[in-house]
Amino acid sequence: MADKSVAKYKISRPERLFALTCALLYSKVGLSKHQILSSIPGYMADYKPNGNNKSLERKFERDKTTLKHNGIIAEAVIPAHEDENNQATVYVIKKSDFTWPENIQLTARQLALLTLAAEAWAGGSLSTAANKGIVKLRSMGVVGEDSDIVGIAPRIIEHEPNFREINNAISDLRVIKFDYRNPNTGVIETRSVEPWLIQHLDGQWVVLGFDQKNKEARNFMLRRMISRVIVSANSAPFDAPSTEAIQKATEDLEKFADKQIAKIRIKPDTAAWFKYETKLNEQKAKDVVTLRYYDKFVLAEQIREYPGQIEVLEPKELDDLVQAGYKKVVDDHA
Amino acid sequence: MREPRKLTDSDRFNLMLALVGNLIDGAEYDVPELAKHFKVPEVEITNAVKNLGFIEINHHSPYGIDFDELEDGNVAVNYKEKMSLKEVPRLSARQASALAAGLVYLKSIPGLADSDEIETLQKIIASGFDKTQAPEIKINPIGIDLDIRILRQAINKGVAIKCDYQDNKGVTSIGRVIEPLRIDPQSELIYLRGWCQQKQALRSFRIDRMRNTVILPDVPISEAAKQAELQDEIYVPSDNDIEVVLEVEPGAYGLMYDLKPIAETVVVNKTSRRFTVKVGDVRNLGPLVTRYGGGAKVISPADAKKAVRDFALAAINPSIGSVPKDAE
Numbered sequence: 218m219a220d221k222s223v224a225k226y227k228i229s230r231p232e233r234l235f236a237l238t239c240a241l242l243y244s245k246v247g248l249s250k251h252q253i254l255s256s257i258p259g260y261m262a263d264y265k266p267n268g269n270n271k272s273l274e275r276k277f278e279r280d281k282t283t284l285k286h287n288g289i290i291a292e293a294v295i296p297a298h299e300d301e302n303n304q305a306t307v308y309v310i311k312k313s314d315f316t317w318p319e320n321i322q323l324t325a326r327q328l329a330l331l332t333l334a335a336e337a338w339a340g341g342s343l344s345t346a347a348n349k350g351i352v353k354l355r356s357m358g359v360v361g362e363d364s365d366i367v368g369i370a371p372r373i374i375e376h377e378p379n380f381r382e383i384n385n386a387i388s389d390l391r392v393i394k395f396d397y398r399n400p401n402t403g404v405i406e407t408r409s410v411e412p413w414l415i416q417h418l419d420g421q422w423v424v425l426g427f428d429q430k431n432k433e434a435r436n437f438m439l440r441r442m443i444s445r446v447i448v449s450a451n452s453a454p455f456d457a458p459s460t461e462a463i464q465k466a467t468e469d470l471e472k473f474a475d476k477q478i479a480k481i482r483i484k485p486d487t488a489a490w491f492k493y494e495t496k497l498n499e500q501k502a503k504d505v506v507t508l509r510y511y512d513k514f515v516l517a518e519q520i521r522e523y524p525g526q527i528e529v530l531e532p533k534e535l536d537d538l539v540q541a542g543y544k545k546v547v548d549d550h551a
Numbered sequence: 552m553r554e555p556r557k558l559t560d561s562d563r564f565n566l567m568l569a570l571v572g573n574l575i576d577g578a579e580y581d582v583p584e585l586a587k588h589f590k591v592p593e594v595e596i597t598n599a600v601k602n603l604g605f606i607e608i609n610h611h612s613p614y615g616i617d618f619d620e621l622e623d624g625n626v627a628v629n630y631k632e633k634m635s636l637k638e639v640p641r642l643s644a645r646q647a648s649a650l651a652a653g654l655v656y657l658k659s660i661p662g663l664a665d666s667d668e669i670e671t672l673q674k675i676i677a678s679g680f681d682k683t684q685a686p687e688i689k690i691n692p693i694g695i696d697l698d699i700r701i702l703r704q705a706i707n708k709g710v711a712i713k714c715d716y717q718d719n720k721g722v723t724s725i726g727r728v729i730e731p732l733r734i735d736p737q738s739e740l741i742y743l744r745g746w747c748q749q750k751q752a753l754r755s756f757r758i759d760r761m762r763n764t765v766i767l768p769d770v771p772i773s774e775a776a777k778q779a780e781l782q783d784e785i786y787v788p789s790d791n792d793i794e795v796v797l798e799v800e801p802g803a804y805g806l807m808y809d810l811k812p813i814a815e816t817v818v819v820n821k822t823s824r825r826f827t828v829k830v831g832d833v834r835n836l837g838p839l840v841t842r843y844g845g846g847a848k849v850i851s852p853a854d855a856k857k858a859v860r861d862f863a864l865a866a867i868n869p870s871i872g873s874v875p876k877d878a879e
Contacts, residue, residue, distance in 0.1 A: 229560070230564070231561075231563035231566075231602055232602045232605060232606055234560075234561075234564040235567050235568070235602070235606060235636075236607075236608055238568075238636065238640075239606070239608055239613065239634055239635070239636050240608055240634075242636065243633070243634040258606065258607055258608075283560075283561050283564070286561065286643055286645070287561065287564065287565055287568070287640065288640050288641045288642045288643035288646060288680065289640045315638070315640050315641065316638050316640075316641070317638070317639070317678065317679050318678050319678065321675055321678075321679075323675075326668075327668075327671075327672060330654075330657060330664055330669070331650065331654075332590075333653070333657055334653025334654045334656070334657055334672075335650060335653055337653040337657070338649055338653060343648075343652075345562075346643070346645040346646045346648075347646065347649035347650060348562070349561075349565045349646055350642050350643075350646030350647065350649060350650045351650070352562075352569045352589055352590075352591075353565065353568065353572070353639045353640070353642065353646070354650075355569060355573070355588055355589050356569040356570070356573035356639045357572070358573075358588070360573065360580060360584055361587075366664075367706070368703065368706035368707065368731075368732070368733050369663065369699075369703065369706075369733065369734040369735075369736070370734070370735050370736075371657060371660060371663075371735070371736040372735065372736065373652070373653070373656050373690065373738060374738040384687060384688070388644065388645060388687060398801060398802070400802070414686070414687065414688070415687065415689070416688075416689045416690075416691065417652075417688075417689070417690040417738075419691075420738060420739050440802060440805060442801075443801040443822055467689075488717060488719075488721045488760075491759065514802075517844065518842040518844065519842070521838075521841050521842045521843075521844055521866075522838040522841065522842045524862060524863055524864075524865040524867075525865035538844070540866070540867075542841075542843070542844020542845055543841070543844065543863050543866040543867055544867065545844055545845030546841050546844060546845060546859065546860070546863040547863045547864055547867060549845060549848040550849060550859045550860035550863070551860065
């Protein structure tokens with residue numbers, strides 16, 4: 218039992234975080250920083266009643282960030298009767314922000330699918346977040362049940378060196394700077410962007426954000442960044458984008474892609490035919506496939522895997538790009 | 552099986568939250584079943600339960616834990632105080648984005664789950680996080696138009712399949728028998744990891760290159776296949792492989808991850824990088840290098856350079872394109 222024999226027991230960080238969560242969730246009016254540091258296990262042992270508690274305060278700030286990463290928002294509020302006296306700030310976790318809106322029970326099969334969804338990130342930048350999310354969801358399933366989903370291991374391929382930094386900058390609303398190569402001109406330029414969303418489009422990772430120089434939303438392919446991104450941690454965070462702004466920008470990109478149409482002819486009984494056969498059947502075409510694309514350089518790469526097997530009918534600029542690439546490969550390997 | 556990831560303090564805190572969300576007041580569980588359910592080592596469950604028992608708020612312990620029972624591997628919790636948390640918190644924006652994106656990907660894989668099923672889960676994820684925060688990641692549905700149903704049936708039944716398979720040199724073998732072990736969708740490509748009876752070895756097959764697949768209900772998976780250990784990597788180098796040096800520009804850096812260099816990458820100049828890989832057959836480099844249209848090149852050996860050149864030449868040499876109409 219928890220008696221005197223554990224009195225000297227050192228409080229671990231997971232325990233401290235847990236105690237902090239309980240205390241802030243169940244306090245009626247919230248707790249001041251002083252109350253937190255002087256009464257919650259994990260802080261109170263080191264608290265100096267009239268002394269300097271700077272390092273404890275930093276500990277508390279770090280803990281708040283960890284709570285946020287775990288989906289728990291510890292909000293700072295000033296009670297109404299205290300006007301704007303920020304000495305009176307108290308911290309609270311609102312029950313309505315904490316609990317799930319309905320009582321959810323997951324079946325073994327649902328949990329198995331969610332586990333596959335989480336494991337799809339294995340080895341990638343999001344594996345930690347996905348893992349924590351799935352541990353939470355497992356608490357809504359029944360212990361000891363098995364499902365029939367076996368023998369499949371889907372993986373989302375993500376090995377962009379800048380992925381994690383950009384993802385963090387999106388959460389923290391920080392401007393990122395990077396050197397970007399314009400594929401049309403080959404010119405390399407430093408860009409400053411307020412990152413909003415990372416998208417996976419046609420096999421490519423693309424960050425959508427507000428380009429500070431051009432003063433508009435732009436898309437940047439992660440593989441065209443030729444430097445590590447620099448996150449400006451010292452300047453103020455940018456204003457969070459509205460959902461509408463993000464939606465409009467993603468729709469604009471789709472509209473742009475709708476106008477980009479290529480027609481390619483596939484030579485029968487080749488590897489290319491194997492690749493495009495289903496599309497040909499779908500489009501009820503004899504040997505010409507119509508493709509919608511976001512980026513001609515990416516499409517040119519896909520086509521170049523099948524030399525002599527695909528003829529680009531239109532647009533001409535795509536054909537030129539494919540052919541120039543072949544010529545360069547032949548010259549490079551002379 | 553992959554090694555379980557080492558848990559951080561933040562993971563351990565998360566596990567405590569999940570445990571109190573799951574454990575019913577007074578019910579009994581055993582440590583191994585909880586470890587299996589949460590997919591963590593047993594010691595993590597024991598420690599998390601201990602930690603819950605040690606928590607004191609205002610001199611009260613919200614969770615009553617029988618420590619003697621815990622020593623014997625049994626878990627029972629009494630929620631003693633009003634202040635004992637019994638619910639799991641919502642997802643953070645990133646956790647929700649990661650899971651939601653994973654679900655979109657699962658939905659793109661034909662024959663894995665019903666789309667209604669996935670949509671229900673997507674709604675659950677969406678309900679579990681604060682919608683004033685925008686999602687951080689979005690995966691657009693990937694147009695995979697292959698059916699994996701037959702393969703999944705064969706794996707579930709533990710029997711072999713037969714198909715026509717076009718290898719990466721463009722040669723099709725008819726009626727190849729494969730003992731299927733696992734389906735590995737990797738973004739747009741789906742591989743079948745299986746035991747090749749012909750080669751008596753593990754092989755990865757691209758499902759988009761398989762045709763006329765049928766189940767062989769009377770051919771059970773062999774002992775050799777069952778014993779074979781599947782790695783996470785699709786390509787596992789062998790001792791006979793040749794070392795090839797490649798140089799890439801930024802647009803082709805992806806090759807460094809796809810090909811798994813065997814030594815440290817060398818910085819040639821501001822943008823170019825050089826690395827060495829092991830390759831089983833230099834002809835396989837053709838499509839990999841050519842696709843980048845100059846962004847990647849083979850530095851050595853000479854026969855690997857020649858293989859890439861020959862591959863790309865097929866596009867430029869007009870004689871290859873003009874086969875007579877009556878040719879067989």
